[in-house]
Amino acid sequence: MQARWVKIVPHLMDTLLLTLGVTLAVILNFWPLPLWLSAKITALVIYILLGTVAIKRGKTPKIRATAAVAAVLVFAYIIGAAVERSALSWLG
Template sequence: MIEFYTQIKWVHIIMVLSSGSLFLLRGLLVQAGKPRIAMAAPVRYLSYTIDTTLLTAALMLLTILPGALFANGWLTVKLVLLVVYVVLGTYALKRGRTPRARAISYLAALATFVAMYGIARMHSPLGWILLLR
């Protein structure tokens, strides 16, 4: 499967950007007072499809390079932040009890996404901080 590494990596990257863009849009809809549109069945199913493809590509990459998870500190940090991102995202879109809680969760989830993206781009747990040095 190593011969497909580049293609799988690109699918993964495209799905990361698609997932982040869809979350950005859904969060903006919730913040604009239109949660019914953000949580409509077609939008949710698109989100499920993108996230399933993203997870499948990630697991395929992990299968190709099984030692990468523990050999690379950046990948471990990214996976921990992924859990934080998912939890914040659920509070931003539906579990937040007040509009303020949803807004704070939304901004925190977006910041976490940007941090994860920086960690992945820089291949370092420091992510975007490396640019400041």
């Protein structure tokens, strides 16, 4: 966990994912954004925030663990929204 690349790569991946999501919307001329894509990008921002709490901003192990579980659930939602092309994710 102390290696330099471990601290840098997650930030690069999150930035790349967010940039590619917005770029996809622009290239495909999605404006206004379809609901599923808006939900997916919003969930990605939430995932990033939860990840920062899980990795370094959580004050107690319980808070970090809860944030980590929530981040995994949000990630599953993102996958479901992409596969189903629905803001309801796996439920739709």
